[in-house]
Amino acid sequence: MDNYSVKKLSRLAGVSVRTLHLYDKMDLLKPSVRTVAGYRLYGEQELLRLQQILFYRELDFPLKEIGALLDDPTFDLLQALEGHKTALLARKERINTLIGTIEKTLVTLKNQTMLQAEDLYEGIPREKVVAYRTAAISQWGNETVSAVESTLRELGKDEMEKMQTTLHDISTRLTTLMSKDPGNQEVQQCIALRYQIITRLTGGKIETGKLEYFRKLGELYAENNPGMPADGLPNRQLAQFIQNATHHYLKTKQ
Amino acid sequence: MDNYSVKKLSRLAGVSVRTLHLYDKMDLLKPSVRTVAGYRLYGEQELLRLQQILFYRELDFPLKEIGALLDDPTFDLLQALEGHKTALLARKERINTLIGTIEKTLVTLKNQTMLQAEDLYEGIPREKVVAYRTAAISQWGNETVSAVESTLRELGKDEMEKMQTTLHDISTRLTTLMSKDPGNQEVQQCIALRYQIITRLTGGKIETGKLEYFRKLGELYAENNPGMPADGLPNRQLAQFIQNATHHYLKTKQ
DNA sequence: TCTTGACTCTTACCTTACGTCATACCCTAT
DNA sequence: ATAGGGTATGACGTAAGGTAAGAGTCAAGA
Structure with a gap:
């Protein structure tokens, strides 16, 4: 057990060492052991937990919420996911609006330059x-x-x-x-x-x-x-x- | 001229006073006048410029870029908008993926609880x-x-x-x-x-x-x-x- | 004239999820 | 013994402000 140093674990999971330091300090992912020199050592359980963390991180969950839902077994995951989905849908709608605005602006600008260009041609x-x-x-x-x-x-x-x-x-x-x-x-x-x-x-x-x-x-x-x-x-x-x-x-x- | 105090301008434009302070410090929007007491006073031109800033801010442009495109008349606005649109499309795609993942997860979770619930019924x-x-x-x-x-x-x-x-x-x-x-x-x-x-x-x-x-x-x-x-x-x-x-x-x- | 309340100033710390040093310590192989 | 690579902590920076502290300013009413 406790096979993974910070670097090994970071390579394995595709995150930076700094990220592991951070997760440690914020009690999101603690190493199972600290050597006498203070080195962090992680075991299989920690690797597993890291995978879960990364899954929810991929979904843009804030790290605090990830910690809560992993540590509190009564955490209502379904509700959290539904809420998150709603938020994402809202963001998507907003982006759609933005893209629409940009397209309108682009058309306006292009027409302007075309009009300006017309008398040159x-x-x-x-x-x-x-x-x-x-x-x-x-x-x-x-x-x-x-x-x-x-x-x-x-x-x-x-x-x-x-x-x-x-x-x-x-x-x-x-x-x-x-x-x-x-x-x-x-x-x-x-x-x-x-x-x-x-x-x-x-x-x-x-x-x-x-x-x-x-x-x-x-x-x-x-x-x-x-x-x-x-x-x-x-x-x-x-x-x-x-x-x-x-x-x-x-x-x-x- | 120079009719607007920070508070007036902030109410008029729907931003916070702090935001105006910030824009001042980062040279994005300077007051036209400072009173002897150091109070900021803005004129009509500043109001107009603020409107432009807010327009691009709505489009999620970073403030630095807004400053550049407002101050540099040779700034290639078309290209910036096109690039921004591409970035927004990418973000939208990512969000779509996230929503898909969440939906799959929700289905899985619901099936699990249904299975667990089955023997109760x-x-x-x-x-x-x-x-x-x-x-x-x-x-x-x-x-x-x-x-x-x-x-x-x-x-x-x-x-x-x-x-x-x-x-x-x-x-x-x-x-x-x-x-x-x-x-x-x-x-x-x-x-x-x-x-x-x-x-x-x-x-x-x-x-x-x-x-x-x-x-x-x-x-x-x-x-x-x-x-x-x-x-x-x-x-x-x-x-x-x-x-x-x-x-x-x-x-x-x- | 004094006070009160609204306004304003600067400074500085807090937020997210890290990246990037700087400095110092640890370990192993040669 | 030393070189190299790994590691630890601490501090600072990011974007766009929010929030608070402490002090100064202004206009109006008593």
């Missing part, structure tokens, strides 16, 4: 935007898509037009120079400049997801606005700008 | 016992029925027979004396003696539920065992005994 059919946006979120994460949309909003028309002009110049010059004199010093300057613009475009962190998202938006716009009429729509310019910027960058990066 | 069809026992539990509670069954078990055949004989004598004598000489001194003695026996029968606490339950059992037995053959079955004696004991007691009590 002017000129592209809504269902395409929704579909691609959802796909992009699942592929690159909510953060990336939000960042792109935030950048679009932040840049505004004015800066976008400037950047577009600059980038157009750079791209044209790069194409010319590369075909004629790839070793020209100006090539490096142009590439550096383009890098700066793209950095601004991606908010400091150049990520493939962001660039791909920008590029795809440009494509979608071009598809749905054949001929790209120069009607002054911000998205037309935006799309063209993005296509220029990202197409070249991604190509030369490979 | 020998001679009465099981379905009648089950039906009446269930009705009795809902009418007088689990404790009363358990107490009666515990008494039946505890008394055993020997003591029951003795008590039956004694009670039979008492009842006979009482009937005789009451019809002839109601003022006889022996009447009081008999009643006192009968009282003692019934006290023993009900385990010290004479309750209508217990006596009714005993009496009903006797009736049920008589109904289902016409002629009451003197075959030595403990239940036959038990039934007769109980019928005698309780019938008289209840009658004279009215």
Whole structure:
């Protein structure tokens, strides 16, 4: 008898030594023997009692109540269990309510962001935007898509037009120079400049997801606005700008 | 501005003063002003912020997280809510498991007590016992029925027979004396003696539920065992005994 | 002006079921 | 003798406050 040290018993039952210390101090599970050195030794009975304790603990019974029901044989176990079941049902109901509230909140928030996002996607059919946006979120994460949309909003028309002009110049010059004199010093300057613009475009962190998202938006716009009429729509310019910027960058990066 | 003292704000929002103290110390909700005496004064903005805090608290968000999401505008609320919802779903699942376990345990326990109870109800069809026992539990509670069954078990055949004989004598004598000489001194003695026996029968606490339950059992037995053959079955004696004991007691009590 | 009652402040200890040190002691094998 | 692992006790920390003690503040009535 009295085979189990704290560590052995803790391993056997899957609890920590500290837990056994605690149960000892609160008179829930006492060792059958203390050695002269003060070491705790447990026997089979204690192992059995521990199993019972853990069973009720699994059911979220408070330890005090477990002690009462194990020590007092007249304890009305049925009633305790019924009461506990009622409490658990109440908790479950509460959680259901919470989940419902969260879902409502989520729908509201998503609608809000969708509404905010809508004017950014002017000129592209809504269902395409929704579909691609959802796909992009699942592929690159909510953060990336939000960042792109935030950048679009932040840049505004004015800066976008400037950047577009600059980038157009750079791209044209790069194409010319590369075909004629790839070793020209100006090539490096142009590439550096383009890098700066793209950095601004991606908010400091150049990520493939962001660039791909920008590029795809440009494509979608071009598809749905054949001929790209120069009607002054911000998205037309935006799309063209993005296509220029990202197409070249991604190509030369490979 | 700064209209609300701690108490006013606490009443308005339905939280305790202590809670406001705590939120102040943990920088979750600071008063807009402190008077020279150190009193906290809150304004409309603080009331609004408190509403938000309570909303997320209702959703079981930890207060630290609430502070983060209210103070950091870049906090990804959608992701937090989704994560929280997942956690709540997991908790719900766990609770479902717990309820299932409790229900199984309850069934097991009830079957056990039914099995133990079965031999006490020998001679009465099981379905009648089950039906009446269930009705009795809902009418007088689990404790009363358990107490009666515990008494039946505890008394055993020997003591029951003795008590039956004694009670039979008492009842006979009482009937005789009451019809002839109601003022006889022996009447009081008999009643006192009968009282003692019934006290023993009900385990010290004479309750209508217990006596009714005993009496009903006797009736049920008589109904289902016409002629009451003197075959030595403990239940036959038990039934007769109980019928005698309780019938008289209840009658004279009215 | 004094008192009374309502209000408020800070500090600190209590709750659950442990986890995580810190410090010191014990035991066994080499 | 020493190294290593096991053990004991005590104290502190967790989340979100509850409860209490002791002291200070404010407005109103006598």
